[in-house]
Amino acid sequence: MDKIIVKGGQTQLKGSVEIEGAKNAVLPLLAASLLPATGETVLRNVPILSDVYMMNKLVHHLGVQLSFDEAAKEVHATSATEVKTDAPYEYVSEMRASIVVMGPILARNGMARVSMPGGCSIGSRPIDLHLRGFELMGAEITQTAGYIEAKGQLKGAYIYLDFPSVGATQNLMMAATLAEGTTTLENAAREPEIVDLANLLNKMGANVKGAGTDTIIIKGVKEMHGANHAVVQDRIEAGTFMVAAAMTRGDVLILEAISEHNRPLISKLKEMGVTFIQEEEGLRVIGPDRLKATNVKTLPHPGFPTDMQSQMTAAQAVAKGESSMTETVFENRFQHLEEMRRMGLNVEITQKTAIIQGSDKLQGASVKSTDLRASAALILLALVAEGKTTVRKLNHLDRGYYKFHEKLASLGADIERVPDEA
Ligand SMILES: CC(=O)N[C@H]1[C@@H](OP(=O)(O)OP(=O)(O)OC[C@H]2O[C@@H](n3ccc(=O)[nH]c3=O)[C@H](O)[C@@H]2O)O[C@H](CO)[C@@H](O)[C@@H]1O
Numbered sequence: 398m399d400k401i402i403v404k405g406g407q408t409q410l411k412g413s414v415e416i417e418g419a420k421n422a423v424l425p426l427l428a429a430s431l432l433p434a435t436g437e438t439v440l441r442n443v444p445i446l447s448d449v450y451m452m453n454k455l456v457h458h459l460g461v462q463l464s465f466d467e468a469a470k471e472v473h474a475t476s477a478t479e480v481k482t483d484a485p486y487e488y489v490s491e492m493r494a495s496i497v498v499m500g501p502i503l504a505r506n507g508m509a510r511v512s513m514p515g516g517c518s519i520g521s522r523p524i525d526l527h528l529r530g531f532e533l534m535g536a537e538i539t540q541t542a543g544y545i546e547a548k549g550q551l552k553g554a555y556i557y558l559d560f561p562s563v564g565a566t567q568n569l570m571m572a573a574t575l576a577e578g579t580t581t582l583e584n585a586a587r588e589p590e591i592v593d594l595a596n597l598l599n600k601m602g603a604n605v606k607g608a609g610t611d612t613i614i615i616k617g618v619k620e621m622h623g624a625n626h627a628v629v630q631d632r633i634e635a636g637t638f639m640v641a642a643a644m645t646r647g648d649v650l651i652l653e654a655i656s657e658h659n660r661p662l663i664s665k666l667k668e669m670g671v672t673f674i675q676e677e678e679g680l681r682v683i684g685p686d687r688l689k690a691t692n693v694k695t696l697p698h699p700g701f702p703t704d705m706q707s708q709m710t711a712a713q714a715v716a717k718g719e720s721s722m723t724e725t726v727f728e729n730r731f732q733h734l735e736e737m738r739r740m741g742l743n744v745e746i747t748q749k750t751a752i753i754q755g756s757d758k759l760q761g762a763s764v765k766s767t768d769l770r771a772s773a774a775l776i777l778l779a780l781v782a783e784g785k786t787t788v789r790k791l792n793h794l795d796r797g798y799y800k801f802h803e804k805l806a807s808l809g810a811d812i813e814r815v816p817d818e819a
């Protein structure tokens with residue numbers, strides 16, 4: 398595995414940066430390619446990430462002929478006349494998001510057998526809401542030997558989600574496309590990635606209305622066909638570069654940034670003293686001499702995204718004064734703060750809230766990524782901390798960021814990625 402070495406302290410990021418298609422959009426879009434029985438689905442603006450390779454493998458295993466043209470950033474998926482029912486452990490255990498193949502398999506076959514996805518380092522991540530929704534649509538669910546089996550021809554249903562789960566909304570929305578009758582999802586997730594999925598499903602011949610609001614109505618159709626679709630921009634990658642510019646007194650143009658997808662982040666960064674200028678080519682982000690402290694609480698969209706929580710704590714760590722971060726979505730998403738302590742961070746954690754005393758005297762150290770966004774947050778902090786920081790366990794970073802170190806280097810960071818002999 399590689400490691401990243403950053404020499405920080407004086408970094409001032411300047412220039413423009415291109416953002417990839419969203420990981421959290423493309424994974425369900427790939428799962429959606431299981432739904433049509435005819436035609437080819439072409440996904441454009443596909444990010445080159447380890448999670449995408451993993452989902453490609455799973456979808457391919459299930460019967461879709463699929464090729465990934467990395468140079469063109471395109472996936473071409475030939476619809477399967479028949480899809481397999483089994484999503485085995487070796488694919489699902491590697492990546493939690495793979496659970497979203499369950500809805501399409503069940504919709505196509507009237508049965509699905511999927512390995513339990515299990516938890517991950519940020520929390521236990523149960524799938525009870527997905528399963529209860531399938532049950533309400535008429536499936537019988539059993540769990541044996543680490544597998545969940547669902548059986549039954551799906552019928553439209555009224556489903557109220559106790560929590561606006563992103564994965565459950567996507568899974569149930571896809572299952573409902575080929576069910577008989579109308580499904581209403583209430584208290585549905587409203588993330589831009591949900592809207593992106595609904596757009597692809599409608600291009601495939603489905604009838605989905607209301608995506609982006611808390612009520613999604615899906616009228617089942619008899620069959621679907623291939624479609625051509627460009628993956629929406631990754632708001633979390635864009636947000637990560639906004640925080641990087643903010644922390645380094647930078648002046649960075651985020652090309653083609655979709656500001657409305659990052660409203661809570663932009664609002665918090667403005668409160669911290671950051672200037673945003675909408676330009677023709679994108680959103681320009683200018684960091685102040687010193688950030689001001691701020692209090693943040695993560696919430697489902699349109700609240701502050703939990704996937705920006707770690708990066709935001711890096712900004713709070715160098716801001717002037719005391720900040721707080723309250724994490725309400727996942728129960729174990731503060732592990733990066735322990736690593737940041739090695740760099741001199743003064744933080745007190747009580748249950749869901751971290752109280753951070755900002756400092757301009759943080760020092761580089763040897764740290765390891767504990768999850769995907771933690772890896773980005775540690776690298777951001779390393780840009781500002783004095784001296785050398787080594788960040789290990791980059792397998793997490795590669796799940797969600799394409800050429801992160803190269804993009805930062807092109808903006809002026811002293812950063813390199815080298816093989817880790819350790
Ligand atoms: C691939 C992908 O898109 N991942 C994103 C997706 O994950 P994911 O879809 O897994 O997240 P959910 O919105 O489902 O989870 C949010 C919360 O709901 C709980 N929950 C969820 C489902 C369920 O059946 N029961 C239940 O209790 C989870 O444990 C968690 O506490 O949304 C999260 C919340 O914005 C993001 O952090 C992830 O980056």
Ligand SMILES: C=C(OP(=O)(O)O)C(=O)O
Nearest residue numbers: 421493494704769770797
């Ligand atoms: C938590 C994340 O992803 P996943 O749900 O794929 O683990 C993330 O993108 O920050």
